[in-house]
Amino acid sequence: MKRILVIFLVITGAYIGWNYLFDGDGLNFARAKDSVKVSNGTEKISIDVSSVATKIVPEDRDDVHAELEGKGSVKVKRHGDEIQVCVKRRGFFWFNWFEMDRTSLTVYIPDHFDKDMDIELGSGKIDFIGKSADQPVKLRNLAINIGSGSMNLENFVVGNLEHQSSSGEVNMNSIDASKSSFDVSSGSVQVKNFTGKLDGNVSSGELEIQMNKLIDDVDLNVSSGYIELDLPDEADFTLNGKISSGNLSSDFPLKNKEASKNRIYGKYGSGKYQINADVSSGNLKIK
Incomplete structure (x- = not known):
């Protein structure tokens, strides 16, 4: 048994030494890049990353160009009317913690692209920031799916925003969405300077949204966790609140107020605009 353990440790040590000292530019570092031109028929850009610090940069160009620094490889490919960006890490997954902070990806996209984007983050970090509030990223649909990690999103005008x-x-900051849905099963989501129709569901974790203007209806559901x-x-609104457990509160002085253990209503x-709030557990605060 001891001999097997020694052999395993020797092999593991040799692998780490080779992979992290000699695979790359000599010291755990390599560069990879790829690109695909965006055509008139391109309807969607999809980015799928994990364990990588990623920046998505809109700029004056006609292609999707990705540059990876660190361990792994990046592939940009066309699949029908979609351009896909995917990162693959070299080595065993459980060795990657040595290099997580050193591996980074930059994805450059055309600043005139205004159709659909899908972003999937398994872990790591993504920063996607438009030039300014006056020069935002404009998209028809933006779908975000986060397993873990963190994301910063700023300066966007979107027809439909879907976040999981x-x-x-x-x-998120400075977000204008004609329609939006936030589905939070864990973790924390904070949105500042938001405008648009809102549908928020929290089964655990936290969702905090600060609105610049109330211009459409709001639907909120808390089964556990917290919504603010x-x-x-x-703002001009009618609050329709249902409570089966937990707490629903409003800092606004409501007219025609009706309040009981399981219901709150007022204007x-x-x-x-209608604010429909359903709290089966947890807390929901309107302020």
């Missing part, structure tokens, strides 16, 4: 988080930390909705003082301002 099973863990991790997400920060921060509305502007001039603020003209009552134009």
Whole structure:
């Protein structure tokens, strides 16, 4: 048994020494890049990354270009009307923690691309920031799926935003979405300067959204965890709240208020937009 353990340790040590000292540019470092031109028929750009610090950069170009620094390889390929960006890591997965902070990916996309994007993050970090609030990234559909890790998203105008988080930390700022859905099963999602129609579901974790303007209806559901909705003082809404367990509160002085253990109803301002809130457990606060 001891001999087997010694042999295993020797092989493991040899692998680590070779993989991390000699595979790459001499010291655990390599560069890889790939690109595909965006055509008029390109409907979607998909980015799938894990265990990599990633930046998505919109700029004046006509292709999707990806550059990886560190261990692994990056592939940009066309599949029908879709361009896919995928990173593969070399070595055994359980060795990758040695290099997680050293491996980085930069994906350059055309700043005029305004169709669909899918982003999937298994772990690691993604930064995707438009040039400014006045020069945002404009997309028809944006779908985000986060298993863990973290994401920063800023300066976007989107027709439909779909966000799913099973863990991790997400920060968004300056988001204008005609329609949006946030599905949080764990982790934390914080959104600032949001405008648009909102559908939020939290089964665990936290969802905090600060709205610049209330211009459409809001649907919120908490089965566990916490939702905080921060509305502007001039918002006009009717609150329809149902509570089976947990807590639902509003800092706004409501007109025609009706409140009981399982229900809260009332209007603020003209009552134009509907805020439908259902709390089966956890907490939901409107402020």
